[in-house]
Every structure is written in structure tokens, then in C-alpha cells.
Amino acid sequence: MAHAINFQDKLRLFSEQWSPKIIAQVNDYHVKLVKIHGDFVWHSHPETDELFMVLEGSMDIAFRDGSVTLRSGELYVVPKGVEHKPFAAEPCSILLLEPAGTINTGDAGSDRTAPADAWI
Numbered sequence: 001m002a003h004a005i006n007f008q009d010k011l012r013l014f015s016e017q018w019s020p021k022i023i024a025q026v027n028d029y030h031v032k033l034v035k036i037h038g039d040f041v042w043h044s045h046p047e048t049d050e051l052f053m054v055l056e057g058s059m060d061i062a063f064r065d066g067s068v069t070l071r072s073g074e075l076y077v078v079p080k081g082v083e084h085k086p087f088a089a090e091p092c093s094i095l096l097l098e099p100a101g102t103i104n105t106g107d108a109g110s111d112r113t114a115p116a117d118a119w120i
Contacts, residue, residue, distance in 0.1 A: 021120035032096040043108035057092030
């Protein structure tokens with residue numbers, strides 16, 4: 001039986017920060033939810049764009065030449081190969097859309113690297 005995916009229900013199932021959870025697959029893309037707070041690492045994804053959509057709260061995405069602020073209900077697509085660093089002053093919940101297997105820390109790696117295949 002088909003069923004809708006409720007973002008709030010899924011977000012209640014985990015508490016980890018900076019650890020994306022897959023909630024759906026669209027062709028070769030994963031739809032992920034992630035909770036963020038504080039600074040992430042500078043990184044890029046040389047082979048793919050990355051879509052950030054804020055569900056709750058607000059966040060900034062820093063670039064080497066500026067930044068963009070996203071509030072609830074807004075999205076931004078970071079072009080492939082562009083170095084960026086997400087940041088949230090307060091807890092924030094976001095949706096990501098990216099190719100299956102995409103690593104959250106991109107080409108940088110760090111202790112914040114999360115499994116690329118964590119479904120919830």
C-alpha cells in the first residue's frame with residue numbers, strides 16, 4: 001500500500017546532527033533529511049550539484065566569495081565543484097537532494113563524514 005512520507009515523523013526518529021538520513025529515492029537520487037547546528041566543514045562535490053531546502057529554522061551557506069541565508073521554506077542549489085560551508089546558529093532541519101552515494105563531506109572528509117546509505 002502506498003503511503004506519504006511525513007517530514008516531521010521522520011525527523012522525530014533521530015537526533016544526530018550533521019548525519020543525513022535517506023527517506024526516499026528518485027531514480028538515482030536520494031532525498032535526505034538532516035538536522036544541523038553549528039559549523040560544518042569546507043567542502044565541495046566535484047561531480048554534482050547539491051540542493052538544500054530548509055524545513056525548520058534557518059541556515060547560512062558560506063562560499064569563499066560570500067554567503068546565502070536560507071529560512072524555512074527556502075532552497076538553494078550549490079553548483080557542482082563550488083566549495084561551501086553550511087552553518088546554523090540555532091538547530092535547523094533541512095532536506096537534501098543529491099545522487100545516491102554522495103558523501104556529506106564531499107572531497108574534504110572529516111570526523112563529520114556520515115554513512116552515505118543510512119535510511120530512516
